[in-house]
Amino acid sequence: MHDSLRATEADSRLAEVTILVVSYNSGGVLEACLRSVPPAARLVVVDNASSDGSAALATRLAPWAQVIRAPENLGFGRAANLGFAGATTRYGLLLNADTRCTPGMVEALLDAAERYPEAGLLAPRIATPDGGLQFGHLPILERHRRRGTPMPPEGDCCAPYVGGAAMFFPLSAFRAIGGFDPDIFLYYEDDDICMRMRRSGRTLVHVHAARLEHGSGQSSAPSAKVTRGKEWHMGWSRQHMLRKYRGPAVAALQGGLLLAELATRLALCRGDPRRGKWVARLEGTLAALRGRSATAAGIR
The missing domain is CATH 1.20.1280 (Monooxygenase)
Incomplete structure (x- = not known):
């Protein structure tokens, strides 16, 4: 009885999250990504006019998901804006197609969002295939400030840049700054939104208890x-x-x-x-x- 109640409460919390995956010829990695997403969360896949059947694959693997077939390749940020436009949940989680959520990751991000209500953007601990940690990156216009290699954090911490592969937003904060810059098709849209979020007075938080696996650059088939x-x-x-x-x-x-x-x-x-x-x-x-x-x- 108690286990059933806890499961219901967990599902209720996850229902407050829209998980958005942007795909572009991502058939080689999309299955692992979608299978890792907790089913209680709302799932949206925006397919950027893939030619490899990614949209059909997403529909088959996750029939409960909303699959948006863009008529052309919109790029990353504009596709994310499209996917979140109709979201009615409190939070949004944007994932690269070559990522995999680990058990409890989304719940840990929710816990952190409640601990840090001033945060406008939170990101999990991102593990690379070689066992490394993606941390210490600075936005492109601030990289001249770096002095040495930062030590990986042992707990939650604020950072000038988080995410890239995974970004967790209170959607009210995301919308307050206008979402992703629609002029950017690809690259540095993550740097830009981090800089604008900070300028709006919000903090960026690296969440140690939330772990994500990232394939690093495998979202689209190479050509x-x-x-x-x-x-x-x-x-x-x-x-x-x-x-x-x-x-x-x-x-x-x-x-x-x-x-x-x-x-x-x-x-x-x-x-x-x-x-x-x-x-x-x-x-x-x-x-x-x-x-x-x-x-x-x-x-x-």
């Missing part, structure tokens, strides 16, 4: 097209962040320096296998400097 797209958007999004937070003059200066560096590499390293990545990043940087949107070139 030359995917690699080129990632490098292009890394260049574009870096310039967007510089312009947004440092102003157009600094962005132009930093962008010019990066273009010169990439052009020099291309001139001196003609046989280097990384040339394709350098070209794509140079093109993305140049597009941003010219004022083109992240999707104008059709790099998806």
Whole structure:
């Protein structure tokens, strides 16, 4: 009787969480992710027009889930905004498709949200396949402040950046800052939302008792097209962040320096296998400097 009551209470708490997974050709990892999600939570999958049947796979594996089939690849942040737009729960948990929740992880995040009501964003302890811990990352515009390698925390702690692979929000805080920046297609949308959440007066909390397994970069099946797209958007999004937070003059200066560096590499390293990545990043940087949107070139 008591066990049944506790189970009912646990399910009631989990029902206050919308878990959102963004997929893009994620068929190789999606099953493990969806099977790890506690069924009492509301589950939403936004599929970015995958060509590998990811949307159909999500429907088959989790028939209780809401599967949103985007008509085109929206990118990560915009897909997350779409998925959370109709959420009526108190909390939202955004997961990469190459992650796996461990038992009790979502409950631990809920406990932490109650302990730290000032927190606008919380993230679990993220374990990598080699047994390491993803911690100590700084937002892109603050990395010059680093002095040495930070020690992994032994308990909960505040941090300038959390998540990336998994972000847990009170949805009221998420909506108060406008969600993810819709101008960013891919890369640094997590840095941006962490910076805006902090500027809104909210704290970011690393939750030690909540453990997540992360495949690190396996959300989409690898291909030359995917690699080129990632490098292009890394260049574009870096310039967007510089312009947004440092102003157009600094962005132009930093962008010019990066273009010169990439052009020099291309001139001196003609046989280097990384040339394709350098070209794509140079093109993305140049597009941003010219004022083109992240999707104008059709790099998806």
